[in-house]
Amino acid sequence: MFEEARRQLGASASDSDAAVILSRALKDAESAPPDQRKAILSTSLKQARQARRFSITLESPLPDNWPKPSLPGLIRVKSYPPVRAAWVRPGGQRNRQFMTLFRHIKDRKIAMTAPVVMEYASEAAASPAKMDSPDAMAFLYRRTDQDEAGKFGSVGVTNDVPVQVVSIGVKGAYTEGRFRKAAAKLRDWLKANSQWRPAGPPRVLAYNSPFLPFWMKYSEVQIPVCPAGKERTNQPMAPLTDEEKRIILQKGTERPFTGKYWNHFAPGVYVCRQCGAQLYRSESKFRSDCGWPSFDAEVPGAVRRQPDADGVRTEIVCAACGGHLGHVFEGEGFTPRNVRHCVNSASLVHRPTPKTAKAIFAGGCFWGVEHHFQKVQGVLSATSGYCGGHVANPTYEQVCTGKTGHAEAVRVVFDPDRVSYEKLARLFFEIHDPTQRNGQGPDVGTQYRSAVFYLDNKQKQIAEKLISELRAKGYDVVTQVAPASEFYPAEKYHQGYLDKHPEQPTCHVRVPRFDKPKK
Ligand SMILES: [Zn+2]
Numbered sequence: 001m002f003e004e005a006r007r008q009l010g011a012s013a014s015d016s017d018a019a020v021i022l023s024r025a026l027k028d029a030e031s032a033p034p035d036q037r038k039a040i041l042s043t044s045l046k047q048a049r050q051a052r053r054f055s056i057t058l059e060s061p062l063p064d065n066w067p068k069p070s071l072p073g074l075i076r077v078k079s080y081p082p083v084r085a086a087w088v089r090p091g092g093q094r095n096r097q098f099m100t101l102f103r104h105i106k107d108r109k110i111a112m113t114a115p116v117v118m119e120y121a122s123e124a125a126a127s128p129a130k131m132d133s134p135d136a137m138a139f140l141y142r143r144t145d146q147d148e149a150g151k152f153g154s155v156g157v158t159n160d161v162p163v164q165v166v167s168i169g170v171k172g173a174y175t176e177g178r179f180r181k182a183a184a185k186l187r188d189w190l191k192a193n194s195q196w197r198p199a200g201p202p203r204v205l206a207y208n209s210p211f212l213p214f215w216m217k218y219s220e221v222q223i224p225v226c227p228a229g230k231e232r233t234n235q236p237m238a239p240l241t242d243e244e245k246r247i248i249l250q251k252g253t254e255r256p257f258t259g260k261y262w263n264h265f266a267p268g269v270y271v272c273r274q275c276g277a278q279l280y281r282s283e284s285k286f287r288s289d290c291g292w293p294s295f296d297a298e299v300p301g302a303v304r305r306q307p308d309a310d311g312v313r314t315e316i317v318c319a320a321c322g323g324h325l326g327h328v329f330e331g332e333g334f335t336p337r338n339v340r341h342c343v344n345s346a347s348l349v350h351r352p353t354p355k356t357a358k359a360i361f362a363g364g365c366f367w368g369v370e371h372h373f374q375k376v377q378g379v380l381s382a383t384s385g386y387c388g389g390h391v392a393n394p395t396y397e398q399v400c401t402g403k404t405g406h407a408e409a410v411r412v413v414f415d416p417d418r419v420s421y422e423k424l425a426r427l428f429f430e431i432h433d434p435t436q437r438n439g440q441g442p443d444v445g446t447q448y449r450s451a452v453f454y455l456d457n458k459q460k461q462i463a464e465k466l467i468s469e470l471r472a473k474g475y476d477v478v479t480q481v482a483p484a485s486e487f488y489p490a491e492k493y494h495q496g497y498l499d500k501h502p503e504q505p506t507c508h509v510r511v512p513r514f515d516k517p518k519k
Pocket of ligand 1: 272273274275276277318319320321322323
């Protein structure tokens with residue numbers, strides 16, 4: 001049955017419901033007890049067959065290069081290409097919004113467009129209890145060359161950027177209860193899949209017009225997502241000042257040439273003043289001399305566009321928290337991208353590109369050591385690997401023989417402005433037992449030895465100082481302090497191992513050793 005599932009997976013388009021169902025089932029079956037594997041695989045083979053046959057009633061073709069609607073109930077991550085959209089102002093009554101849009105495309109002799117996007121108010125994203133207040137609504141054009149961007153009465157036509165979402169298929173009438181339940185399932189999924197983080201309020205893709213009977217209606221509830229980087233950039237933000245509140249919450253504008261970033265050009269990233277989400281990279285900042293910071297591109301998925309209440313401009317808000325940023329203008333010819341995000345300095349905080357430094361520690365099985373360093377504020381990455389041996393490019397199997405001289409080690413890349421080497425080294429001596437020679441707990445062999453591989457003299461001095469501190473407290477420390485030799489990252493499946501296998505017990509538990517003397 002494994003063979004059959006693998007064969008079917010190979011025959012499916014890689015970005016299809018069937019492929020998603022089969023690859024999940026194969027993974028589940030591999031880790032399931034043998035007597036359950038058959039049931040898992042046969043159910044999913046049946047579902048995959050359904051997914052291939054699945055289609056819905058569409059009143060008009062989908063926009064170009066759009067993914068197909070998903071099987072009801074199936075949760076999957078999807079990518080949508082850029083699209084042109086006609087929006088009506090947030091806050092209107094839903095049927096009236098729909099009729100306004102419908103009239104817009106009819107007057108302009110554009111065929112019925114589908115699907116329709118319904119967005120939830122940004123406040124609703126923060127508090128699921130308020131989810132029943134639908135916000136803006138948009139018709140999506142089939143092609144980006146239909147109609148033109150601009151403002152037409154109460155309808156704004158915008159060019160929207162590509163977006164990645166986690167999505168669930170929903171069958172039946174468009175009711176708030178049904179949408180709310182689906183959004184709750186997506187939130188649970190996001191909690192269990194921490195490699196994705198939400199990047200905006202939920203939206204509904206309604207594939208059919210309200211004119212179709214409910215049993216033919218089909219929709220998807222979606223939450224925009226971004227891959228969650230290992231780097232924690234979302235530091236807690238200070239409370240907003242009154243002036244910042246006026247701009248970010250009440251959609252105010254700062255006076256030109258007064259903000260702190262209009263004439264600010266330094267490498268780094270500009271994050272949201274309210275929530276800390278990354279919005280713009282310094283490479284996309286350009287000089288427009290309009291008196292406000294100008295960018296010609298946003299971090300993908302970080303900025304949401306919506307018609308401004310003035311009925312003319314396109315407002316931009318932080319996709320994560322809905323905070324007001326400014327407005328976006330097209331066709332001014334400032335840069336080849338021909339887009340200007342005109343943003344209030346007060347809505348932004350500049351974070352300079354971090355300095356980086358490295359440290360290498362060996363303290364037994366690298367899974368547990370990596371896991372601890374991964375969680376430290378200021379650590380940009382922690383990589384499991386091999387250090388201190390005499391064979392080039394060793395494999396795990398070779399290192400396990402204990403004959404290559406390598407120790408299982410972890411390379412930590414950190415921002416020295418946010419965390420010091422000494423702090424990392426202190427942590428190192430507390431998450432493993434530095435008094436055990438050539439082993440940690442049940443793992444025995446020179447590859448599990450305790451070692452600090454220093455990269456400069458200062459690191460060496462700090463390591464030696466900490467070791468003498470511990471000896472003074474009665475610990476018979478056997479940790480090797482040696483210059484770092486070449487570090488070889490371990491095979492991919494070792495990286496982030498404990499995050500991927502939370503059921504695996506860790507051999508590394510933090511014991512405070514510096515604070516109190518040994519008993
Ligand atoms: Zn924000």
